[in-house]
Amino acid sequence: MKSQTSAVESEDKFERIGGSSIGGGTFWGLGALLTKTKRFDELLQLASKGQHSSVDMLVKDIYGGSYGYLGLTGDLIASSFGKSATADKEFSKEDMAKSLLHMISNDIGQLACLYAKLHNLSRVYFGGFFIRGHPVTMHTITYSINFFTKGEVQALFLRHEGYLGAIGAFLKGAEEDNPNQYSWGENYAGSSGLMSVSPDMNPMQRARSGTFDMLEMDRLERQLVNLPLLQDPSSYIPDTVDLIEDAQAREYWLYCFEEALDGVVKRAVASQPDIPEAAERAEKFRQKYRHKLQTLRHQPFAYGSLTVRSLLDTREHCLNEFNFPDPYSKIKERENDIALKYYQKAVKSLEELSWEDRQFALVRGVLAGNVFDWGAKAVSEVLESNPEFGFEEAKRRLEERPWLIDSFDQWLERLKGPPHRCALFFVDNSGVDIILGVMPFVRELLSRGTEVVLASNSGPALNDVTNSELQILTERIAAMDPVIESALREDSLTLIQSGSSSPCLDLSRLDKVLAMVVRERQTDLVIIEGMGRAIHTNYYAMLSCESLKMAVIKNSWLADRLGGKLFSVVFKFLPSCVFGHH
Template identity: 55%
Template sequence: MSSTDKRYATSIDLPTEDVFRNLQNACHFAVDIGGSLVKVAYCSKLHRRTSQVRDHKEDNNCIYQVLEEDGYTRRLHFIKFETKYIHQCLDFIRGHLMQSKEFMLEKKNIKATGGGAHKYKDQIIKTLGVQLDKEDEMECLINGSNFLLKNIPDEAFIYQRHGQSEYQFQGIHHDIFPYLLVNIGSGVSFVKVESETKYERIGGTSTGGGDILGTWISSYKKPSSLYAVTFDDLLELAEKGDHKKVDMLVRDIYGGEYSTIGLKGDIIASSFGKAARTDKENVPCYKDEDVARSLLLSISNDIGQLASLYCRLHQLKKIYFGGYFIRGHPLTMHTISFAINFWSKGEIQALFMRHEGYLGAIGAFLKGAEEEDTDRYTWGENFAGCSGLSSSNPLLDSRERSSTFDMLELDKLEKMLQPCSLLLDPNSYLPDTVDLTTDTAAREYWIDCFSNSVDKCIWIPFVRSLLDTSSHCLSDCLFTDPYSQVRKLVIVMPRKMPGSSVEYFKS
């Protein structure tokens, strides 16, 4: 199995309590079953313990009192794994789902989408003892996309492989419509999304991910040492290739650029054009990896050109890409971004989503949770339970986890977030902040500052450093805030007199 396979979805090492967290308290359930991957979505009721510090006016000997309250909130869980392990997962889910009284007594139905919803329907019904409601795949895809773009900060990003920063995150824009969603699987669908309920498939092409893998496999009768049998193996092989040994460039025809019509010399004039040319001994001067690279560029350029033309035809300014073809793979995003930039003449940039693999599962879940009024709440990403983006550097992309899943968890916030009413145009407002993902010098400076201060904070702790400590994991494990009193009081400890008394001042 390739390194790309391993970081995207691998086998399940049961028990999987760390992955299917809080499954025994699930109240809604949905699945998106594809040919290669299964995405599971469920909502759980999460026990929360909150604490408040109040003045104690009755007892003069007591400065304050801490009151604890028990409550419940909602958390959305999304897990992604390989379809071939669906049998083990269904058995595991059955053992834990039966403990959820709310689900077994009230719901007992699961929303499903994807082609595998038909294939595994009988097995799901038999194993879990539930009813399976099949939802429209395209509708789920659009609903999931809208939900992520409206709720998750920095969900969308621009990928620039050779830029100062690889990922340029876009933040949340309250006016996300209209946009073009390009879903690249075995084939390609182009969907114009105009509102929450209005969308239209405006075109498609059979030249997609299936075309790349099918062409590659059918071209080789006898496997070689570099023979790729999966799409991930093919992408890994393409990373090592040089398409210029296979493709015919403009300069190969004209000896340089064709300035009259605006073609630079390094532009591809004919994909695989050099493959028809061999030396006198008929020995090809290119390798397998060069062919793989050329094949990927050929398909990506065609998709990018079609996407740009559809945007121009329908006057759209934003293009989001998703599907099995993308999956956060750096080389794929690079080729798509280059194609969009070239064919749109720099007017449009390709946009990708961090969690695009969950669009169908999220959409199916929302169909089954309409009574929860998810639009009335704001959801925040629980980073402690989420997977990150892949890095183009293999050394930086090792995920230390006994069961390698991709996961996403969203917590319902106490209050719904709204743009400030005093802003004239929230979408054009630029906050006075420094984005450390784009400023390399500032990022390195602050990382050095934080790294150099770690030992000092350990050996010489002080109030401010305690207040800066994140309480996210403590809250997740139902611990109360240990720094409640110092948030209410300011503690002053003279350094030269370690034995002196501590003075308390009301903040």
């Protein structure tokens, strides 16, 4: 146990990482002798199919049932391999491997408990090649820890446990290379402690039993940091629902992503019409992503955390792996061109309204623009079947007030007060959303004397607008709108990449330049738009300044769960003085 044990200290806690390399060695050595198995993975495979009760002597084998006087259940192991000492018969390799796995895992669990009690710890972290994402091992160790400590100590498992030494060595060397210049992001396409997809689907994969080719990290060129306006960065969790804990939500979303797969494949092929092998690559993408979804159905913890965000990001990473970096590029270009033609007319009609009516129309415009989301099945089907589906029709689809979550009256009252110094606006989709929804809203803020920072994706995801695309779009709008032109010239309208390439938003991993600008401009309003950024993530995010979250729910199941219906509206304004539950 000590061979891979290291201590981690902080101001008020001392925790120990319990390694299990000795357990792995013992399991492998004895297992090879007992089963004549040549490979470690084969031994684990045998154990997963075995019944330990055929080999182990249980409490009920001795007492005929449970032993209530000592609080021992009938199924508890009284003696590992106990039946092999008394029964004159052959035992299957599978049963012996399972019995051995239980014996070693229980031993590790007991040793860990003794360490935990010695140091008064409530959590033990396990790592090592013996565990590496193997569900039966993790389950047995967890059971052992719970049994020996009566639930007082929690067993936790490191996600890439086989790489601790390598990562430590790398980080030590990286100190000489100024690591503060960049950050790292996990690449879900090839990242797992489990075995990856078969080699015929990915010819680059080495055909061997180990999983050392599984951990993939992308070096990001810029450093990612917390949004300075997070009220408590240490307790911030981006995701609204944990799909490991919520079985009903997990089943729905896995089904939803599998159902949408054909459409994504079709879109990927259509984005590269002149490349003959695009269809073949798209098929490989389909197989790989479907395999990941099926794995997660049976083992939700397989890739660590499981959320709608991680499912979306995994899909983007898999598309990138098979060289489909931006499947929606053609759609975005077409929708941008169409929306730009209506921009001046939209602005003119807003200017003709009274101040109060205009504030409502601007909000309604952002919400209607947010309907144009190719990531939502209900919308993509409408857009696919009716390319002429327009802004006015989207407004008619919106829920009438009172909305599902409706803080519009409070927002209107706030606008009657002094203007905000600076608004940080996390934008969502290309086309109608950014051009006819967001830009008129931004224009109004600028007219009030508020500086605006538009934060958009660094890289493509679905039909979300990227920073490079937004730069071009804003220049085109400035050419026909003096308000936008003057704001760009005077630097009161700034466009900065968020550091994200996801349809969702993690406010603890934002581009360092964006964080710096937020501080310098004394930002006092954060606006988050869209279902991915404001509902799947950040629904409960607490900020130290005023915040506005706007989204249209374009998924029937999610709408139902939140107590609404399709195209229900979330308009959540929170003043800076409110620090309670959102």
